[in-house]
Each structure stands twice: as C-alpha cells, then as structure tokens.
Amino acid sequence: MDAKRLLVFGSIILAIIGGLTFFSPQLQKKEEGSAGKPMVSVSTFSLWEVANAVAGDGIDVHSIVPLGSDAHMFAPNPSQVAEISDSAMFIYNGAGFEMWAESLTHTLPKTTQILDMSQHVALQKSEEEHHDEAEDGDAHHDEHANHDHGAYDPHYWLDIDNMIKMTQVMDGEFSKLLPVKAEQFHKNALTYIAELQKLKLEFSTGLAECKNRTLISNHDAFGYLAHANRLENVSVIGLSSDEQPSAQTVAHVVEVVKEHRMKTIFFEELINDNVSQTIAKETGAKAVALQPLENISEDELKSRQTYLTIMRENLKKLREAMECR
Structure with a gap:
C-alpha cells in the first residue's frame, strides 16, 4: 500500500474512532453534567x-x-x-x-x-x-420561630x-x-x-366595598387570603383536606349561611365537594370552586394558567359572591 493510500486509510480510522468517542453515552453524560x-x-x-x-x-x-x-x-x-x-x-x-x-x-x-x-x-x-390560646391565655409567640405541626396555617x-x-x-x-x-x-x-x-x-381595591364580607368554604385553606383582605373566614373542615366535619359543624355553617343570607359557598378545587354541595342544597346557596393554589390541574397548566391568572379568577368569584362594588 503506497503512502497516499495509507494516509487516506489512517484518516478514515481516526474519523471512525473520533465519531465513536463523540457518541459515547459516558462522554455525553459528562459533557451535559459540566x-x-x-x-x-x-x-x-x-x-x-x-x-x-x-x-x-x-x-x-x-x-x-x-x-x-x-x-x-x-x-x-x-x-x-x-x-x-x-x-x-x-x-x-x-x-x-x-x-x-x-x-x-x-x-x-x-x-x-x-x-x-x-x-x-x-x-x-x-x-x-387561636381558639386554644384564647382559652389558655397564652403569651405572644414569635411568628418566625420554629413551629409544631398544626400550630400554624x-x-x-x-x-x-x-x-x-x-x-x-x-x-x-x-x-x-x-x-x-x-x-x-x-x-x-x-x-x-x-x-x-x-x-x-x-x-385591596376590588374587595374594599362589599355587601358581604364572609368567606365560607369546605376546607380551611383561605385564612391568609381572608386576613389580608379583611374578610371573615368560616370553614367546614380544618387544615387537612381529608378531615371529616361533624354534623354539629355542618349545622353551624348552615345557620351562618341562612343568617347572613349568603348566596355562595366555596369549595376547594381538586378535593371532594360533597359537604359544600350538601350545605348549598339546604340553604339555597350555590357552590362555587375556589382555587387555593396548592396544586393545579393538567388542563390549567396547558392553558397557561399561573398564580397571577388564577388569583385574578378567584378575585372575580369573590367579588361576585360578596356583591362588591
């Protein structure tokens, strides 16, 4: 084989070796990592x-x-x-x-x-x-201190x-x-x-002047939203979405809805709304989904929903339910 053919053959071999090295999974992984x-x-x-x-x-x-x-x-x-x-x-x-x-x-x-x-x-x-502290006359707690499960919302x-x-x-x-x-x-x-x-x-402007300022929901997920906007928060169950309300609790909420002549009861999206639907039937109010943003659905993600857009939708529902000007 003459020198020219040897040079071409050698170049081909080097190209093959170089190609194998480039496509080596181990090397690619290293490059991606770095x-x-x-x-x-x-x-x-x-x-x-x-x-x-x-x-x-x-x-x-x-x-x-x-x-x-x-x-x-x-x-x-x-x-x-x-x-x-x-x-x-x-x-x-x-x-x-x-x-x-x-x-x-x-x-x-x-x-x-x-x-x-x-x-x-x-x-x-x-x-x-809050209820336990009121009964015990407990001292002030630092909001930013370490906390036990269930002590904070x-x-x-x-x-x-x-x-x-x-x-x-x-x-x-x-x-x-x-x-x-x-x-x-x-x-x-x-x-x-x-x-x-x-x-x-x-x-703050959208909820400034409302005929009704009570937010009733099936799950106590909206306390911060209520507190930040000076709304009264009433929930049927506690902070855990799998908690089952007592008959006494449901009866109390029915009484509040009737007393305030409320037209809307909110239920949290992504969890069972049977309790809210039951209260709605007993009071004549309608049950409306409110998004607490613990998670979103696949459809919401596909439609490019965000914290900002969903919170604005929540605001729209609150304004309608509370008859805000």
Whole structure:
C-alpha cells in the first residue's frame, strides 16, 4: 500500500474512532453534567411558580407533586425521592404542609441544600390554635420561630406579601447557588414582584366595598387570603383536606349561611365537594370552586394558567359572591 493510500486509510480510522468517542453515552453524560444547569426540586405549586419566575433559563426547576393531585395527601415514591436527592436544592413549603418532607430532609445527601420556606414568611396560627390560646391565655409567640405541626396555617402563599417574600428569598438563594447568573435572577425577581404588587392592589381595591364580607368554604385553606383582605373566614373542615366535619359543624355553617343570607359557598378545587354541595342544597346557596393554589390541574397548566391568572379568577368569584362594588 503506497503512502497516499495509507494516509487516506489512517484518516478514515481516526474519523471512525473520533465519531465513536463523540457518541459515547459516558462522554455525553459528562459533557451535559459540566455544562448543564443545576436542578432545584420543589414541593408545592406556589414554590414552583416563584422558582421558575426567578430562575428563568438559569436553573432547571422540577415539581415533585404530580399535576391534579391533592398536595395534602401526596407521598413521594422511590424515584421521586431519588430525584430530590440528585437536586442541588430542595425547597418545600413547611409549616406541617408536607409531612413526608420533614423526615426526608434528614436522609438527603449533604450535596442537596434544603430550604424550608415557612421559616422566611409571616405565618398565622391556625383557627384551632387561636381558639386554644384564647382559652389558655397564652403569651405572644414569635411568628418566625420554629413551629409544631398544626400550630400554624401552612397556606401562606395566599397572602400576596408572602409571595413577595418567597421571591426575594429565592433570588438570594439562587444567586448563591449560581453566582454567575445572580444579576439575571435579581432582574427576574424584581419583574415578578412588580406583578405581585399589581395583583395585591387589585385585591385591596376590588374587595374594599362589599355587601358581604364572609368567606365560607369546605376546607380551611383561605385564612391568609381572608386576613389580608379583611374578610371573615368560616370553614367546614380544618387544615387537612381529608378531615371529616361533624354534623354539629355542618349545622353551624348552615345557620351562618341562612343568617347572613349568603348566596355562595366555596369549595376547594381538586378535593371532594360533597359537604359544600350538601350545605348549598339546604340553604339555597350555590357552590362555587375556589382555587387555593396548592396544586393545579393538567388542563390549567396547558392553558397557561399561573398564580397571577388564577388569583385574578378567584378575585372575580369573590367579588361576585360578596356583591362588591
């Protein structure tokens, strides 16, 4: 074989070896790992929304709870636990909302940073806790101190001020996780906070003058929304969506509805609305779905629904039910 043919043959062999090396799964995985984005796993929809708003295209945000499921009743399977373990950061709601997360955090590797968001927002005590304190004459508790399960209402994202705080916290945490993108994260956070402040103004003006200021629902998920907008919150069941109300509780709610001549009873989307429907039949009121944003359905995601759009839909329903001007 002459020198020219040897040169061509050698070039072909080198090209084949180079191609095999380029398409090697092991090498591709290494390249993706070095050039890829850090992964952050979150538990609830509100955390997922804020994380995406702040991260932009800088971080890969994964939601652990499946779309359309009751977030209260969720427990991760082994593959979901593995996904959390592989994440650079795990952010969960806290305040007793995800009972599974509390124990899981003790088993995660040191490479996974853990953020309990409830430690960074303004919490309010559950109705049951307020009642117990009134009876016992208990002293003032620090809102930001560590808390027991059930002592605080975990639905804090329905107070828009808390959503703003959550955005600020993620801005800081993501900037420490990926300093090279800090400026982008901060810009994204400011943009989202501006949208939240606009939403807050819409609620305060939209619910300023209403004929009725009582919000009755089947599940005590709307305490923060009620408190932030000076509404009276009456729920048939407590903070856990699988709780069964007593006949006495149902009878009391029926009495309140009739006394105030209320025309609407709200029930939480994604959980059973039998109790609200029963009360509606007994009182002549209508049952209307209100979205507490613990999770969203697949249809809502496909139609590009967000915290902002769903909260505006909630506001529309509240204004109609409470006959606001």
